[in-house]
Amino acid sequence: MSEKEVILTPDGLKRLEEELEELKSVKRKEVAERIKEAISYGDISENSEYEEAKNEQAFIEGRIITLEKLLRNARVIRNDDVHTDVVSIGSTVKLKDLEFGDEVEYTIVGSAESDPFNNKISNESPVGKAILNKQKGAIVEVNVPAGVIQYKILDIRK
Known part of the structure; x- marks a missing residue:
């Protein structure tokens, strides 16, 4: 099954690329630090900070996958x-x-x-x-x- 072509304007392409970069370079590190910190509190079975950070991590990773797929299938509409x-x-x-x-x-x-x-x-x-x-x-x-x-x-x- 072929993936659907994603039509983007140059602005749209730039915005998606910037969001992907932000997620990969900043947000990933931030959430990893929060997970590490939550684990340092001890028992993670009843640790709401740990659960919250893990949920955010799953969201970020899902968004990264979505953005990479969108960009892989992008066709940019040029002004011409x-x-x-x-x-x-x-x-x-x-x-x-x-x-x-x-x-x-x-x-x-x-x-x-x-x-x-x-x-x-x-x-x-x-x-x-x-x-x-x-x-x-x-x-x-x-x-x-x-x-x-x-x-x-x-x-x-x-």
């Missing part, structure tokens, strides 16, 4: 790959909600760097899927739990 004639991964798109008149701006990213709170939505999200490969001026319908939202694409930029 992003066009302004149609919506693509890496595009920043201004949309207008045709029912309420609200305008929103999203940057389309791969699912690994999706961050809706910072207006970075995945190409696999309902809105991302609906607007991908569409042109400025297009009206798209997005199925959401509350029904259907219609957006007009006002602008596409890098």
Whole structure:
């Protein structure tokens, strides 16, 4: 079974690489010290510091494995790959909600760097899927739990 390709912007790649480096060089050492210290307290069977440190260690190691896998399968979208004639991964798109008149701006990213709170939505999200490969001026319908939202694409930029 082949692993799924992970699409990243250069910023997303940099962030994941920095997180991986931090986990490997700093967090691993910190948690190892905490484990060593907890063991020095004696009986580890009822030692909450030891249990907590071991759980954190398992989380860190799991995250390292996840990040290494993401980076191994990464395809980086370069600025030259992003066009302004149609919506693509890496595009920043201004949309207008045709029912309420609200305008929103999203940057389309791969699912690994999706961050809706910072207006970075995945190409696999309902809105991302609906607007991908569409042109400025297009009206798209997005199925959401509350029904259907219609957006007009006002602008596409890098």
